[in-house]
Amino acid sequence: MTETPDAPGVSAEVVVPSGATTIPVLDVRSGMFGGSGSGDTSGYGGLVRTIELPPPTVRPFGGWFDEVADEVGLALADDGLTFDEAVIHTVVDRGEITFHVRPEHLLAFLRRLRDEPGLRFEICAGVSGVHYPHMVGAELHAVWHLVSVTHNRIVRVEVSASEQHPHVPSVVSVYPADDWHERETFDMFGIVFDGHPGLTRILMPDDWVGHPQRKDYPLGGIPVEYKGATIPPPDQRRSYT
Amino acid sequence: MDDVTYETSFDDVVNEPPLSGVDSDAFAGTYDTTEGGRVYTVTGQDWDTVLAPDAGHHERVVVNMGPQHPSTHGVLRLILELEGEVVTEARCGIGYLHTGIEKNLEYRSWTQGVSFVTRMDYLACMANEAGYVLAVEKLLGIVDDVPPRAQVIRVIALELQRISSHLVALATGGFEMGALTAMTNGFRDREEILRLIEMMSGLRMNNAFIRPGGVAQDLPEGGVEQIREVLDKLPRQLDGVPQLLVDNGVWKDRTSGIGYLDLAGCMALGVTGPVLRATGLPYDIRKSMPYFGYEQYDFDVVTETSCDVYGRFLIRIGEINESMRIIAQALDKLEPGPVMVADKKIAWPAQLSIGGDGQGNSLDHIRHIMGESMEALIHHFKLVTEGFHVPPGQVFSWTEAPRGALGVHAVSDGGTRPFRVHVRDPSFNNLQATAAMCEGGQVADVIGAVASIDPVMGGVDR
Amino acid sequence: MGIQESLPSGVLLTSVEWAAGQGRAASLWPATFGLACCSIEMMSTGGPRWDLARFGMEVFRGSPRHADLMIVAGRVSQKMAPVLRQIYDQMPEPKWVIAMGVCASSGGMFNNYAIVQGVDHVVPVDIYLPGCPPRPEMLLDAILKLHEKIKVTKLGANRQAEITELEEIALAATPTSAMKGLLR
Numbered sequence: 001m002t003e004t005p006d007a008p009g010v011s012a013e014v015v016v017p018s019g020a021t022t023i024p025v026l027d028v029r030s031g032m033f034g035g036s037g038s039g040d041t042s043g044y045g046g047l048v049r050t051i052e053l054p055p056p057t058v059r060p061f062g063g064w065f066d067e068v069a070d071e072v073g074l075a076l077a078d079d080g081l082t083f084d085e086a087v088i089h090t091v092v093d094r095g096e097i098t099f100h101v102r103p104e105h106l107l108a109f110l111r112r113l114r115d116e117p118g119l120r121f122e123i124c125a126g127v128s129g130v131h132y133p134h135m136v137g138a139e140l141h142a143v144w145h146l147v148s149v150t151h152n153r154i155v156r157v158e159v160s161a162s163e164q165h166p167h168v169p170s171v172v173s174v175y176p177a178d179d180w181h182e183r184e185t186f187d188m189f190g191i192v193f194d195g196h197p198g199l200t201r202i203l204m205p206d207d208w209v210g211h212p213q214r215k216d217y218p219l220g221g222i223p224v225e226y227k228g229a230t231i232p233p234p235d236q237r238r239s240y241t
Numbered sequence: 242m243d244d245v246t247y248e249t250s251f252d253d254v255v256n257e258p259p260l261s262g263v264d265s266d267a268f269a270g271t272y273d274t275t276e277g278g279r280v281y282t283v284t285g286q287d288w289d290t291v292l293a294p295d296a297g298h299h300e301r302v303v304v305n306m307g308p309q310h311p312s313t314h315g316v317l318r319l320i321l322e323l324e325g326e327v328v329t330e331a332r333c334g335i336g337y338l339h340t341g342i343e344k345n346l347e348y349r350s351w352t353q354g355v356s357f358v359t360r361m362d363y364l365a366c367m368a369n370e371a372g373y374v375l376a377v378e379k380l381l382g383i384v385d386d387v388p389p390r391a392q393v394i395r396v397i398a399l400e401l402q403r404i405s406s407h408l409v410a411l412a413t414g415g416f417e418m419g420a421l422t423a424m425t426n427g428f429r430d431r432e433e434i435l436r437l438i439e440m441m442s443g444l445r446m447n448n449a450f451i452r453p454g455g456v457a458q459d460l461p462e463g464g465v466e467q468i469r470e471v472l473d474k475l476p477r478q479l480d481g482v483p484q485l486l487v488d489n490g491v492w493k494d495r496t497s498g499i500g501y502l503d504l505a506g507c508m509a510l511g512v513t514g515p516v517l518r519a520t521g522l523p524y525d526i527r528k529s530m531p532y533f534g535y536e537q538y539d540f541d542v543v544t545e546t547s548c549d550v551y552g553r554f555l556i557r558i559g560e561i562n563e564s565m566r567i568i569a570q571a572l573d574k575l576e577p578g579p580v581m582v583a584d585k586k587i588a589w590p591a592q593l594s595i596g597g598d599g600q601g602n603s604l605d606h607i608r609h610i611m612g613e614s615m616e617a618l619i620h621h622f623k624l625v626t627e628g629f630h631v632p633p634g635q636v637f638s639w640t641e642a643p644r645g646a647l648g649v650h651a652v653s654d655g656g657t658r659p660f661r662v663h664v665r666d667p668s669f670n671n672l673q674a675t676a677a678m679c680e681g682g683q684v685a686d687v688i689g690a691v692a693s694i695d696p697v698m699g700g701v702d703r
Numbered sequence: 704m705g706i707q708e709s710l711p712s713g714v715l716l717t718s719v720e721w722a723a724g725q726g727r728a729a730s731l732w733p734a735t736f737g738l739a740c741c742s743i744e745m746m747s748t749g750g751p752r753w754d755l756a757r758f759g760m761e762v763f764r765g766s767p768r769h770a771d772l773m774i775v776a777g778r779v780s781q782k783m784a785p786v787l788r789q790i791y792d793q794m795p796e797p798k799w800v801i802a803m804g805v806c807a808s809s810g811g812m813f814n815n816y817a818i819v820q821g822v823d824h825v826v827p828v829d830i831y832l833p834g835c836p837p838r839p840e841m842l843l844d845a846i847l848k849l850h851e852k853i854k855v856t857k858l859g860a861n862r863q864a865e866i867t868e869l870e871e872i873a874l875a876a877t878p879t880s881a882m883k884g885l886l887r
Contacts, residue, residue, distance in 0.1 A: 026633060026654050026655075026660075027654060049655075051633055051654050051655045052633065053633050053634060053635075054633070054634045093634050093635075094379055094380070094382065094634060094636055095379075096636060096637060098635070122508050123508070123511050123513070123646075124511055125511070125637075125639070125646070125648040125665045125670075126511075126648070126665045126669075126670065128650045128661075128663035128665070129663075130635075130652055130660075130661045130663075131661075143635075143650060143663075145637050145648060145650065145665070147639065147646075149522070149524055149529075152529050152530060154530075154637060154639060156635075156637060175509075175511065176509050176510060176511075177509065177510045177511025177512075177670060177673065178511075179673055180335075180669060180670070180672075180673050181665075181669075181670075184669075188343075201336075202335060202336055203335070203336040203339040203702055203703075203782075204336065204339065204781070204782065204817075205336075205781055205782045208781075212341060212344060212816055212817070213343060213344050213661075217816075218816070219341075219344060219345070219348060219814075219815050219816065220341075220815050220816025220817075221814030221815050221816075221820075222810075222814065222820050224814065225878075225879050225880045226879070226880065227879055227880075227882045227885055228880065228881070228882050228883040228884070228885060229880060230880045233814050233815075234345070234348040234349070234814060235348055307786070308783060308786050309735065309736060309767075309786060309790055310735075310765065311735045311763065311765040312765075315737075315738075315739075315742075316738055316783060336780070336782050337738075337780060337782050337783040337786070338738060338739055338777070338778065338780055338783070339780045339781075339782065339817050340739075340778055340780065340813050340815075340817050340818055341813065341815040341816055341817035341818070342813075344815060344816075345812075345813060345815055356812070357812070360739070360740060360812075363739060363740035363743060364743065409743070413746075424746075424750070425750060425751050428746065428747055428750030428751065428752070429750065429751045429752060431747075432747070432750070432752045435747075445744075445838065446740055446743065446744065446836055447740055447835060447836065698738075698739070699739050699740065702780070
C-alpha cells in the first residue's frame with residue numbers, strides 16, 4: 001500500500017488499546033502525492049493528516065439498532081454477561097452497525113444473535129480479515145457480517161487480535177458456513193481460529209510461506225518490460241493516497 | 242517364503258489335514274501362519290474363507306477428479322473416497338485459480354477496481370461490478386444520487402447478465418451430465434444476449450460497465466429497439482434447452498432426488514441463490530433489500546420444493562423468464578437523462594463512443610475539455626490518474642448475483658485506493674455444500690450436484 | 704520418430720514434411736485446459752456460432768493422451784502451474800500450445816504473487832494470443848495461424864538445422880527493454 005514518509009518528529013505508529021473509547025486512528029500521513037526527498041516548494045510536503053475511522057457511537061443508535069442491541073444485552077444476561085462486558089464499542093456509520101466484541105465472548109454473542117427470536121441472524125456471510133498495521137496491539141481484525149432472513153437486517157461483528165498473538169475463536173460451531181471463510185482468512189492474514197476443525201491453507205499452495213494479504217507482504221509483481229523501458233510493478237510506483 | 246503358494250492339484254488339497262483357521266469345507270482355502278507372514282493356499286471358489294479372517298483389512302480408495310477435468314465446472318479438484326460406486330467422503334480442493342484480486346485492488350483506484358472485480362465470477366461479470374459499486378457508493382454516500390436512467394440501464398445490464406449466466410449453467414450442466422445438445426443450444430441462445438451486452442458496453446465479457454456513480458456509457462442510438470427485438474424473439478428461441486430437458490425421462494431420472502439439500506442444510510451452510518430457493522424459501526435480495534431501483538419492478542421469486550438438482554434446473558429456467566419480464570419493464574421506464582452522478586468530483590468524466598479506431602472517449606468530450614472548460618480538463622485528469630477520495634469507514638453491500646448472494650466488504654482509509662475489499666462470493670460459500678450433497682450418493686451424481694450448485698471458480702478462488 | 708529422422712535433407716524430406724504438416728493441421732484435437740474467463744470464449748468458439756468443428760477441432764479431449772493442442776485459456780495460478788506442466792508432459796508428441804489471453808501470455812493485468820507471469824515460464828508456447836478475453840474470432844485467427852505454422856514444420860535433419868539457427872539469432876538479439884530509439 002502506501003509508503004508513509006516520516007516527516008521529522010511525526011511518528012506513523014498510533015496505539016489503540018483495547019477497551020478505549022477514543023477515536024480509532026488508522027494512520028498519520030505526511031506529505032502529499034507519495035513523494036519525498038525532492039525540492040518541494042509548494043508546502044504540501046509538510047502536510048500532516050490524521051486518518052480517523054468513524055468514532056464509536058453512544059446510545060441511542062437510532063432505528064432498529066437499539067432494538068437489536070437491547071435484545072442482545074438481555075439475552076447475554078442469561079450467559080452471565082452484560083452488553084458492555086461483551087462489546088468494547090459500537091459504531092453506527094452509513095446506515096450500518098458494527099459491534100466490536102471481545103474475543104472471549106464472541107461465541108456467546110454470536111450464538112445469541114443466531115438464536116434469539118427477535119434477532120435470528122441465520123446467515124453468516126463469512127469472515128473477512130483486515131490488517132491495520134498502525135493499530136499496534138490490535139492489527140488483525142476479523143469481521144463477520146450476519147444477515148437475518150426473518151427480519152431482513154444485516155449487522156457486523158468485529159474482533160481484533162495482535163500480530164504477536166493472532167488468535168480468535170472459531171465460529172464454526174455456531175455457523176458451519178464459516179468453515180472455508182476462516183480457512184481463507186487464516187491463509188491470507190494468518191489469523192488462527194481456535195477450534196476450527198481443519199485450519200489449513202485453502203487458496204495458496206499448502207507449503208506457501210507468508211500471509212499474502214497482509215500489508216507488509218509485497219504485491220509480488222515483476223517489472224513490466226516495454227520496448228526501451230521497464231515499468232515497476234504497481235506496489236513500487238508512485239502512490240497518490 | 243513370503244509368497245503365496247498356489248496348489249494346482251485338487252487331490253493334495255483335499256487329502257491334506259486341515260490347518261488352523263479353516264472350517265470343514267472341503268473346498269475351503271487354507272492359510273498357514275509362518276514367521277514371514279501368512280501363506281495362503283487357494284484353489285478357487287474359496288475367497289470368502291481365505292479372506293474372512295482378514296476382514297479388518299480395508300483399503301481406502303481415494304479418487305482424485307483433478308483440477309483438469311471436463312466435467313468439474315472449472316479448475317475444481319474433487320477428492321472422493323469411494324466404496325464401490327458410492328461416495329463415502331467428498332472433499333473439494335480449491336485455490337487453483339487464486340488470482341490475488343483483493344490484494345490487487347489495494348493498488349488501484351476505486352474505479353479501476355471495477356475492472357478487477359469484474360473478472361471474479363466471469364460468467365456474471367456485471368453482477369460482481371454491481372456489488373462492488375454498491376459498496377463504493379455507500380461509502381461515498383451517493384446511493385440516492387445516482388441518476389434514474391443509470392439505475393435502469395444497470396438493471397437491464399444485470400438482468401441480461403443473469404440470463405446469459407443461467408444459460409451457461411444450463412448448458413454446462415447438461416453437457417457434464419451427457420446432454421451435449423444442451424450445450425450447443427445454450428451457447429447459441431447466449432450469443433444473442435452477448436450481442437446485446439456488447440452493444441451496451443462494448444465487450445462480450447469482463448466489461449467494466451457499471452462504475453461508481455453510474456454506468457460507463459449511455460445506450461447507443463437504436464439500442465432500445467435492438468433489445469426489444471431480441472426480447473421478442475427470445476422466448477421462442479430459448480425453448481431449445483427446456484424442450485430438450487424439462488420432463489425428459491432420462492434427465493429426470495438423472496437429476497431427481499440427487500444432490501439433496503433441504504432448508505436446514507442450506508441455512509447451516511449459508512447457501513443462497515437457486516440452491517436455497519429449491520428448498521421452498523423465496524429469499525431473493527432483489528425483493529428483500531432492493532438496490533438499483535429493483536423495488537419498482539414487478540417480478541416473481543421462482544421457487545421449487547424438491548431440494549434437488551431437477552428443482553434447481555427448473556428454477557434457473559424460471560429465472561430466465563422473470564429476467565425477461567424485468568427487462569421489458571425497464572425498457573419502458575427509460576427516460577432521457579444523464580447516466581453519471583452529477584458530482585463532478587466523482588463522476589467518470591468521459592462518455593465513450595465508437596470512433597475511427599474503435600471505442601474511446603467521445604470527440605465531443607475531448608473538444609469540451611481541450612477547448613471549452615479548464616475545470617473539466619482538470620477533473621478528467623485527476624479522476625483518471627488519481628481517482629476520487631472516499632471518506633474513511635467500512636461498508637457491506639449485499640446483492641443477488643445469479644449464483645446467490647454476493648457480499649462486498651469495503652474498507653476505506655480516506656484515500657483514492659481501497660484499503661481492503663473482501664468479496665464474499667456465493668460460489669465460494671455454496672461449494673462447501675458439496676460434501677453434504679454428495680456423500681452417500683454415487684460418483685455420477687457428484688457431477689450433477691456440483692453442476693447444480695453452478696460454481697464459477699474465478700469467484701471461488703478470486 | 705520414423706522415416707523422417709533417417710532421411711537426409713532434400714526433396715524427399717521436404718515432401719514428407721509437407722504431407723505430415725497437412726495431416727497434422729487438418730484435425731488438431733485440443734485438450735480441455737480452460738481455466739478462467741478465456742475458457743468461456745473458448746467454449747463459445749466451439750459452440751454453434753463460431754464453429755470449431757469446421758476445422759476438425761470440436762472434439763475437446765478430456766484426456767491429454769489423446770490431444771495435440773493445449774489451449775491454455777485463462778490465468779495460471781501458482782497452485783495450478785505444476786498441474787499445467789504435468790498435463791503438458793502427458794501429451795504425446797507432436798504437441799503445440801496456444802497461450803490464449805493476456806493472462807496466459809504474460810500474466811495479464813494480474814502482476815502479483817498469485818499468477819505465473821506468462822505460461823512460457825512453464826511450457827513452451829507456439830502462439831501467443833492477446834485479449835482479455837480474446838473474441839472467438841481472435842481465437843480462430845490464432846488457430847489458423849497455428850495451422851500455417853504446423854504446415855511448415857521441419858522434420859528430422861531440417862529441424863535440427865532450424866533449431867541451431869534460431870538459437871543463434873535469439874542469443875544475439877537485443878532484449879525488449881533495451882530496444883531504444885524506435886520512435887524516431
